[in-house]
Amino acid sequence: MFKGNFKEATTQSANFPEDSPAAFGLLLRWAYFGKVPALCVEAVEDGVCRLSWPATRFYALAEKLYMPSLQNSIMDEVMGYYGKADSLPSTTTMCLMYELCPAQSPMRTFATRAFYFLIMHRHDKAMQQMWPLLELHRAMMKHPDLAFDFLELLREGTIPQVPDELDFCTFHVHGDGKSCSSGSSGNPIHLL
Numbered sequence: 562m563f564k565g566n567f568k569e570a571t572t573q574s575a576n577f578p579e580d581s582p583a584a585f586g587l588l589l590r591w592a593y594f595g596k597v598p599a600l601c602v603e604a605v606e607d608g609v610c611r612l613s614w615p616a617t618r619f620y621a622l623a624e625k626l627y628m629p630s631l632q633n634s635i636m637d638e639v640m641g642y643y644g645k646a647d648s649l650p651s652t653t654t655m656c657l658m659y660e661l662c663p664a665q666s667p668m669r670t671f672a673t674r675a676f677y678f679l680i681m682h683r684h685d686k687a688m689q690q691m692w693p694l695l696e697l698h699r700a701m702m703k704h705p706d707l708a709f710d711f712l713e714l715l716r717e718g719t720i721p722q723v724p725d726e727l728d729f730c731t732f733h734v735h736g737d738g739k740s741c742s743s744g745s746s747g748n749p750i751h752l753l
């Protein structure tokens with residue numbers, strides 16, 4: 562970018578107005594240290610957990626820059642976090658996953674699977690209170706793609722499962738069509 566025929570080569574600066582500064586900070590940190598920091602709860606505000614770094618925004622940036630290995634590492638951290646917390650993303654987070662990531666994005670697949678489980682796991686009263694139907698309906702109205710992906714799972718008769726119980730490779734990018742178990746890519750730390 563700084564050496565080619567781009568305007569950035571003349572100005573020696575680049576602007577990424579639509580990306581979050583925090584996500585760029587995380588990208589630089591990853592470039593220096595070679596690993597994604599642990600994802601944990603930093604604060605609880607009005608009953609909603611705020612995590613130590615913006616995983617969805619960081620993932621969206623990695624996806625935009627086409628960095629599959631980084632995408633997989635972030636996804637492993639996200640899956641590991643929800644698995645340990647025995648929880649699922651808030652409706653706001655699932656909407657953000659749809660807003661920032663393109664169709665066919667593994668992050669969208671993760672959100673759809675969580676969304677599907679929340680609706681199909683119908684006997685859990687606590688879950689119904691935390692994810693009210695009205696809120697889930699609003700999410701479907703706001704993101705028609707989410708409604709479509711949900712219907713697809715429904716029509717296929719998919720068994721409702723929390724995403725972190727599925728093989729992590731379900732949410733990975735494998736350019737060569739292989740899974741991590743065949744040694745292609747990714748960070749298998751949470752597979753243990």
Ligand SMILES: [Zn+2]
Pocket residue numbers: 633729730731733734735740741742746747
């Ligand atoms: Zn994999």
